Amino acid sequence: MSLTGKHALVTGGGSGIGLAIARALAAEGAVVTITGRRSAPLDRAGELYGLHPLVADVTDETALDGAIDRAVAARGPLAICIANAGIAEGRALHKTDMAFWRSIMATNLDGAFLTIRAALRSMRGEDWGRVIAVSSVAGLKGLKGASAYTASKHGVVGLIRALAADHAGGPITFNALCPGYVDTDIVSRNAAAIQSRAGLSAAQATALMTDTNPHKRLVTVSEVAEAALWLCGPGSGSVNGQAIEISGGQI
Incomplete structure (x- = not known):
């Protein structure tokens, strides 16, 4: 498999799952833009692994749109979009105030929506594309003590399935990865x-x-990264609208 020259965007790419996916894509030849809220881990990852860091908060529509537009202007149209940025925090419903609920939704669900919407501006019209959202097993089942998080990750899976239906038969596929812990x-x-x-x-x-x-x-970050890499590889074109569980067994 070669992704040589293909421009990939990975949000939350300075650490954890995002960095592992970014490194895997770069190892296959992709030109990878990574985004995050903090410059230090992004710059460090850029220096170590040949990635292109860009500070952008996925909850800030104007800033995110501008950052992705700059990345496209510098490195060409996106071929791969990895909507990975997210936060994970549990709280019982009776302790969940509106500020906490909105914080979870703004990052996990709104952030995925804004990222994918901005990426598609340059992906439409191209002859190949892959959109992958990092959801969670909480996108497939209820996670005890984490109703806001569970709702946000269910929303991500729903978004991906709707986009897959919208673009069925086209060159872009849409899938979600649903890791356990x-x-x-x-x-x-x-x-x-x-x-x-x-x-x-x-x-x-x-x-x-x-x-x-x-x-x-x-689960290791490399296991999630390998699943993302497979979805970007040959033979994956008929995998569309799927929520792929990576948790060590059936939930």
């Missing part, structure tokens, strides 16, 4: 919050998440 800083932060809230040890708090995955281990 992945070995990233997000899991580490959530483990610390659980540890503090429930009075558990660090190992016990991590185990609460690890044991949710049917294979009883955290």
Whole structure:
């Protein structure tokens, strides 16, 4: 497989799943623009892996549109869009105020919508394209104690399915990746919050998440990246509108 010369956009590309996908695409020859809210991790990733960093917050419509337009002007039309930026935080419904709800939705769902909409401006008219949104197993089932997060990730899957229907038969496919708990800083932060809230040890708090995955281990970022790479590879053209679970077993 070669993606040589194809311009790819990865939001939230400075760390975790986004960085792993960006590196995998670059290794196959893609020219990769990574975005995020903080310049330091983006610049570091750019220097280490030959990526093109661009500070952009997916919740800011004007800033995101401008950033993607600049990337297209500098490196050509997008062929691959990875809408990965997201936040993961749980809260019981009776403790969920409007500010918390909107924060989750603005990043996870609105951010995916704004990213894909902006990317499609340059992808339409091209003869090949791949749009991949990073959702979650919470996009396929209810996640206990995380109603806002679950709703946002269900929304991402719905968005992808609608876009796949809109563009069926065309050169662009739309799919979602739905990982279980992945070995990233997000899991580490959530483990610390659980540890503090429930009075558990660090190992016990991590185990609460690890044991949710049917294979009883955290998913690696490279496993998610390889799934994204497959969707960009030969033979994937008939895979469209799918929510692909990466969690070690059937949910």
